[in-house]
Amino acid sequence: xxxxxxxxxxxxxxxxxxxxxxxxxxxxxxxxxxxxxxxxxxxxxxxxxxxxxxxxxxxxxxxxxxxxxxxxxxxxxxxxxxxxxxxxxxxxxxxxxxxxxxxxxxxxxxxxxxxxxxxxxxxxxxxxxxxxxxxxxxxxxxxxxxxxxxxxxxxxxxxxxxxxxxxxxxxxxxxxxxxxxxxxxxxxxxxxxxxxxxxxxxxxxxxxxxxxxxxxxxxxxxxxxxxxxxxxxxxxxxxxxxxxxxxxxxxxxx
Amino acid sequence: xxxxxxxxxxxxxxxxxxxxxxxxxxxxxxxxxxxxxxxxxxxxxxxxxxxxxxxxxxxxxxxxxxxxxxxxxxxxxxxxxxxxxxxxxxxxxxxxxxxxxxxxxxxxxxxxxxxxxxxxxxxxxxxxxxxxxxxxxxxxxxxxxxxxxxxxxxxxxxxxxxxxxxxxxxxxxxxxxxxxxxxxxxxxxxxxxxxxxxxxxxxxxxxxxxxxxxxxxxxxxxxxxxxxxxxxxxxxxxxxxxxxxxxxxxxxxxxxxxxxxxxxxxxxxxxxxxxxxxxxxxxxxxxxxxxxxxxxxxxxxxxxxxxxxxxxxxxxxxxxxxxxxxxxxxxxxxxxx
Amino acid sequence: xxxxxxxxxxxxxxxxxxxxxxxxxxxxxxxxxxxxxxxxxxxxxxxxxxxxxxxxxxxxxxxxxxxxxxxxxxxxxxxxxxxxxxxxxxxxxxxxxxxxxxxxxxxxxxxxxxxxxxxxxxxxxxxxxxxxxxxxxxxxxxxxxxxxxxxxxxxxxxxxxxxxxxxxxxxxxxxxxxxxxxxxxxxxxxxxxxxxxxxxxxxxxxxxxxxxxxxxxxxxxxxxxxxxxxxxxxxxxxxxxxxxxxxxxxxxxxxxxxxxxxxxxxxxxxxxxxxxxxxxxxxxxxxxxxxxxxxxxxxxxxxxxxx
Numbered sequence: 082x083x084x085x086x087x088x089x090x091x092x093x094x095x096x097x098x099x100x101x102x103x104x105x106x107x108x109x110x111x112x113x114x115x116x117x118x119x120x121x122x123x124x125x126x127x128x129x130x131x132x133x134x135x136x137x138x139x140x141x142x143x144x145x146x147x148x149x150x151x152x153x154x155x156x157x158x159x160x161x162x163x164x165x166x167x168x169x170x171x172x173x174x175x176x177x178x179x180x181x182x183x184x185x186x187x188x189x190x191x192x193x194x195x196x197x198x199x200x201x202x203x204x205x206x207x208x209x210x211x212x213x214x215x216x217x218x219x220x221x222x223x224x225x226x227x228x229x230x231x232x233x234x235x236x237x238x239x240x241x242x243x244x245x246x247x248x249x250x251x252x253x254x255x256x257x258x259x260x261x262x263x264x265x266x267x268x269x270x271x272x273x274x275x276x277x278x279x280x281x282x283x284x285x286x287x288x289x290x291x292x293x294x295x296x297x298x299x300x301x302x303x304x305x306x307x308x309x310x311x312x313x314x315x316x317x318x319x320x321x322x323x324x325x326x327x328x329x330x331x332x333x334x335x
Numbered sequence: 336x337x338x339x340x341x342x343x344x345x346x347x348x349x350x351x352x353x354x355x356x357x358x359x360x361x362x363x364x365x366x367x368x369x370x371x372x373x374x375x376x377x378x379x380x381x382x383x384x385x386x387x388x389x390x391x392x393x394x395x396x397x398x399x400x401x402x403x404x405x406x407x408x409x410x411x412x413x414x415x416x417x418x419x420x421x422x423x424x425x426x427x428x429x430x431x432x433x434x435x436x437x438x439x440x441x442x443x444x445x446x447x448x449x450x451x452x453x454x455x456x457x458x459x460x461x462x463x464x465x466x467x468x469x470x471x472x473x474x475x476x477x478x479x480x481x482x483x484x485x486x487x488x489x490x491x492x493x494x495x496x497x498x499x500x501x502x503x504x505x506x507x508x509x510x511x512x513x514x515x516x517x518x519x520x521x522x523x524x525x526x527x528x529x530x531x532x533x534x535x536x537x538x539x540x541x542x543x544x545x546x547x548x549x550x551x552x553x554x555x556x557x558x559x560x561x562x563x564x565x566x567x568x569x570x571x572x573x574x575x576x577x578x579x580x581x582x583x584x585x586x587x588x589x590x591x592x593x594x595x596x597x598x599x600x601x602x603x604x605x606x607x608x609x610x611x612x613x614x615x616x617x618x619x620x621x622x623x624x625x626x627x628x629x630x631x632x633x634x635x636x637x638x639x640x641x642x643x644x645x646x647x648x649x650x651x652x653x654x655x656x657x658x659x660x661x662x663x664x665x666x667x668x669x670x671x672x
Numbered sequence: 673x674x675x676x677x678x679x680x681x682x683x684x685x686x687x688x689x690x691x692x693x694x695x696x697x698x699x700x701x702x703x704x705x706x707x708x709x710x711x712x713x714x715x716x717x718x719x720x721x722x723x724x725x726x727x728x729x730x731x732x733x734x735x736x737x738x739x740x741x742x743x744x745x746x747x748x749x750x751x752x753x754x755x756x757x758x759x760x761x762x763x764x765x766x767x768x769x770x771x772x773x774x775x776x777x778x779x780x781x782x783x784x785x786x787x788x789x790x791x792x793x794x795x796x797x798x799x800x801x802x803x804x805x806x807x808x809x810x811x812x813x814x815x816x817x818x819x820x821x822x823x824x825x826x827x828x829x830x831x832x833x834x835x836x837x838x839x840x841x842x843x844x845x846x847x848x849x850x851x852x853x854x855x856x857x858x859x860x861x862x863x864x865x866x867x868x869x870x871x872x873x874x875x876x877x878x879x880x881x882x883x884x885x886x887x888x889x890x891x892x893x894x895x896x897x898x899x900x901x902x903x904x905x906x907x908x909x910x911x912x913x914x915x916x917x918x919x920x921x922x923x924x925x926x927x928x929x930x931x932x933x934x935x936x937x938x939x940x941x942x943x944x945x946x947x948x949x950x951x952x953x954x955x956x957x958x959x960x961x962x963x964x965x966x967x968x969x970x971x972x973x974x975x976x977x978x979x
Contacts, residue, residue, distance in 0.1 A: 132551075158553035170548040172541050183541060186534045187554045193562065195535045245553055406785045454964060458971035460784060461727055462923040466967050468916045473960035480954055592912070596792060603789055637800025643793025647786050648778060 084143075085110045085279050086162070086249045091130055091140035100126045102304040103140065108249065108279045115294035115311075116283045119324050123303040124283050125167065128253055132164045133157045144249065161248035165238040167257055167283075173227035177218050177237045180226070181209045184244035209244075216240045216270050232263030236270055243274070250274070252282040256289055268292065299323065358528045361611060362521055368618075369517040373510075380509035382625060384581045387516040388414075390617040391574030392594070393601045394527060394610060395444075398567040400599070401608030402531060403560045404543030405455065408464055408595050409471035410571060415590025416447035417572025419478065422491040422585035427484070431497040433505075437519070437576045444572015445565045452564025456557055467595075474590045490586040494579060505580070512581035519577060523570060527610055530566060539563055540608070600639065604646055606653025615654060697828060699949050705834040707941025708841025709900030714921040715848060715933050716889025722928020723864060723885050724780050729791040730771075731893055731918055732911040733798040738764040738894025739906035740802060743811035753816040757898050764894035765887050772886045780882070795911045803908040811906040813898060837899055844892065848930055851888075861885060920963050926973030935974055939966075 084107040093101040100123045108114060118124050129135040131142055133154035141150045142157075149157050171180060178200075185205050186192040200206065213219050216236045221229045226237065235255055242250055256267050264286070271293055274280060284290050290297065291311045299307035299314065301323035307314065314320055372383045396410045420443030424430040430439065455466050478485045485491050498504045503511045530536055538559055541549045546556045579585045588594060597620070605616020623642075628635040646653070717731040742760035745751045771794065779787045819836055822829040852858035863871040864878050871878055897906070904914055917940075925936030940962070947958040 155550050155553055155555050158551060163553075164551060166548075166551070170545050170551070172544040172548065174544065175537075175540070179537060183534065183537055184552050187538070187552050192534045192538050192554055193559060195530045195533045195562075195566075197533055199532055199534050199537050241552065400785070406788060408788070454968060457968050458923075461721070461919065461927065462967050462971050462973070464727065464784075464788065465916065465919050465923045466964060469920065469960045469963040469967070472916060473957065473964065476954070476957040476960060480957060592916075600789065600792075603785070634800065634804070636796045637804070640793040640796030640798075640800060643789050643796065644775065647790040647793070648775075651782075651786055 084108065085112075085145060087143040088131065089141045089143065091127070091137050091142070093126060093130055093135060093137050100303050101130060101137070102302075104300075104303075104305055105140075106298060106305065106308075108281065110248075110277050110279055112279045112281075113293060113295045114279075114281045115290040115297045116281055116300060117285070117287075117290060117297060117314075118300035121302075122300040122323075124300055125253070126303075127300065128164060128251055128283060131251065132162060158245060161246070162251075163242045163245045163247035163249070164251040165235075165242050165253055165255060167253040169231070169234045169238055171226045171234055171237060174225055176223050176225055177213060177229070177233075177240070178209060178222040180237060181212050181240050181244050182206070184241045185209055185212075188245055212240050212244055215243075215273060217266060230263065232259045232266060235259055235267060239270055247278065249279045249281070252280060252284075254283055254285065256284065256286050264289070358525070358532075361528070362525055365521055365524060365614070366517075369520070373513060373517075377508070380513040381581070382621075384509055384513045384516045385578065386618060386621045387513075387520050388574045388578040388581070389594075389598070389601070389621060390520060390614055391523060391577065392571050393598050393605075393613040393617045394523070395567040395571035395574065396598050396602050397607060397610055397613040398527070398531075398563055398570065399452075399560070400602060401610075401612075402536065402539045402543060403563050405560060406464060406599070407455070407467040408592065408599060409451070409467035409469075410567075410598050411590050411592075411594035412451055412471045412474045413444045413447050413568040413571035414575040414578075414594065415471075415474055415478065416568070417441065417444040417575030418579040418585045418589040419443075419485060419491065419575075420572070421576045421579040422494060423484065425494040425496065425579075426491060431495060433496050433499050433515070433580055436496065436580060437573060440572045440576025440579070441569040442572070444575065445569040447572070448564040448566075448568020449561065451568070452561045455564075456560055468592060471590065471592055471595050475587065475592070478587055478590055485585075485587075488587055490584045492584045494583040494585070496580050496583070505583075509581060512577075516577050516581065519573065523573060524610065524614075527570070531610065535559070535562070543608075597639075600643055603653055604642070612653045619654070694828070695949070698830075699945055701830050701834050702949075703942040703945035704938065705837045705841075706903050706945050707938040708838050709896055709903050710917065710921055710941055711841050711896075711934055711937040712844050713893050713896030713900065714918045714925075714937060715844065715930060716892040717918050718922045718925060718927050718929065718933045719848075720886055720889045721922055723861065724776075724882055726776065726780060727784055727787045727791065728776075729788060729915055729919070730794040730798070730911070731889070732914045733795045734764055734768055734890045735893040735897030735900075735904075735914075736802070736906060736908075736910040737767055737798065738897040739813065739901050739910065740806060740811060741894075742813045742898040742901075743906055746814050747812070753813075753819070756813065757895065760898045761891045761894045765891050768890040769887070772883060776886065777879075777882075795915065799908050799911055806908070808908055811901075813901045813906070815902075833902060837902075840895075840899055844895075845930060845934060852930070857881070857884070916960075916963075920967070924963075924966055924970065924973055929973075932974050 087107040089105050091101055091104040092099070104127060116124060116127070126135065130137050133149075133152060133156075137150065141148055143149065144157070144160055144162055147160070149160060149162065152160070182200060182205060183192060185208055186202075189205070191197065191202075210219070213222050216239060218233060218236055218240060221233055226234060235258075239252070239255065252271075255271065256264050259267060268289060271280075271282075282290070282293060294311055297307070297309065297311050297314050298305055299317075299320050301319075306319045306323060307317050309317075373380070376383060392410060392414045395413060396407065399405045399407060417440035421436045421440045424436060424439045430436055451467075451470055454470065455463050458466055479487055481487075496505055499511055499515055503515075505511050531539075538549065538554060541552075542556050542559055549556055575589055578589060601616040601620040602613055603616070604620055605614065606612025624635060624639075627638055713731070713735050717728060720726060720728060738760040741763045742756040745756040745759055746753065775790060775794065779790050815833055819833040821832050823832045823835055852861060860871065860876045860881050863874075863876065864881050897904070897910075904910065921933060921936045921940060924940065925932035925934070940959075943962045944959045947954070947956075951958065
């Protein structure tokens, strides 16, 4: 198998409610995939299943040919399966530089040392500078995160994820909550992601999806109803039904 | 009004340098204050030594509460573990060398910290708090009942300690004990500044703010806090050991809910998560206590209570933070629609 | 023990058995009555914690205030037990009202640490003030004659006071169940517990619901403090001494759960009572050991709702 990342028959239900129904999906290195779907389609549950916040009732998550289904969230991150959060989760009192430095140190296995100085390592500092530069965060690198714009916080989320040198990156609505004036900066950052990295983006902004993704997967009611190139999504009958069904029915009734 | 040295943190890239200077200044300030205490209150050196011992306890609490976000009402367990370990070693085990005894206190505290952390980290919130109280009460009951070893409510008396380095006798006026305590405090404080400025210290601050984010960074949370519990235990154990050596007796109050609660009060009074706040809070609280409780112990309790309520309402960030923004007292609270 | 267990049991063995039964029964009655006292005091704490998410360490202080008022009324004024209960409960609620209005409302939704500090501060103040006015001695609340007599319940007799306490416990549980499950107020209360912001938006005046719930909680604490004075003697350090007890019950039972609190009270009451009977010197030791074991085993409480 040349797949870098694969899920097989991923199934999860809460009580009697099935929120993921036998989802199967594969990604190759360098893939740019967008996962879309109407509200309540089970996108967040899917992310949580993939990253290990939730345990599936059935199915497997495979990374690099290795079954990681039984591993916890932390171990999956260490294997290269990294996510960002839909609503930023950052340390309000720390600076972007501190966030990224901490992440790099963690990746290098140096984050639990009690002797070394936090900002004292030259190689780490260079790498951190590079990452902050790539994401355009140099100017704000030393201000507490609580004081920088939300769009920049979203970029910092991506910087943290990249600092982990992931193989597969899940971006959970990277542009959510960002004013439209700042979206281009996010888009720029996404365009500059490493080429070999497999990226799965969950997103509502269709413009962003169409520009970013080579392949689109549509999730509805916990199951995949469409996979294919962006150009074909809008024409697919089931996708229209999933997104517009309720409105169409409503009109019919009225 | 404007203090020039205040705004060091505004982001120059070489930020660690001024912070480093600040720590040297901090250590110097402790030394100056300690020396001043020695010259100004030569008759109260026992009290001053007690303040240092409690300051170590409050510092240890700051490590887990201020840096890791774990609230504890049982921190005196670790202090008491150090004190009683030194007491056993000295009275029952015949160890009389002071530095060895300090080491024993630190190791006992660290071991207790490991156990206490492992138990407390099972739970969150209220259950965690309840565990901390139950643990200190359990320790208190044990010390109270096993009178053969601990002396029960009479305390474990009769610690006779050799001269420090074989030269400096622990004298009647407590000069040696005080200077030894002061040196210990300076060393511990400096080491702790290193620890909290290290990658580990920053990681702990991350855990306090958002454990989920820390996990998404690929770091485990439990071992990090547990490690801090061990360090915290060693520091508290040193405090207990200092108290035992300087007073030559280990009392039940060294492992009590009251001491634990007071330590938390001192910490919050001074301010969480800076280490400086722990020292400031301890000194102010204990000086205050000394003055007021000399008049009437129950007035003291009322005053501590009122003080606590006032701190929560007026200065929830503690005095150290309050000093930074004296202008903004009335701003945060007051008008609720 | 005589070594013969085969023929007709010897009189001494029979006697031994009778004594054993007697002891077991009196431990059981005491444990049950004690558990009920814990329940009456703690259920208010459990409900307010579940509702307002406030870690209230001052709950025991209100039980203590009730005890002091009742003691003053019975011993200093010479009035009866019933007016002592009624006035004790009412007086405690009146004393507690400004606390709720001025202090507790400021810490709803604040970080737990601040809640702990403020409520400990209130506890300290109450202890200090009580000591100032009433002195450090233990206060008794004399029982009326009818409650001091033994009552024959068929196979043995037990103290009427024990029966009274048990009946009160059952009554409180039933009344609360009715209040919460069957009345309009209960619906608002449960809604506010689940989602305060939404309930507010729906036009329920949550501050009023909070205030009423707080009054009920404080009143129950005072009630339990008065009728439970035989088990938890009234003295200035009451508020501190039993603080853990009440908190443990709530954290084990799960904040906001009547059934959980009841189970936790009976279980911990049993552990405590048995410990005191069998090993009077180590009673507290085993109690705290049990607490640690239980919380360690059920960190989310018996019924999984503790914070």
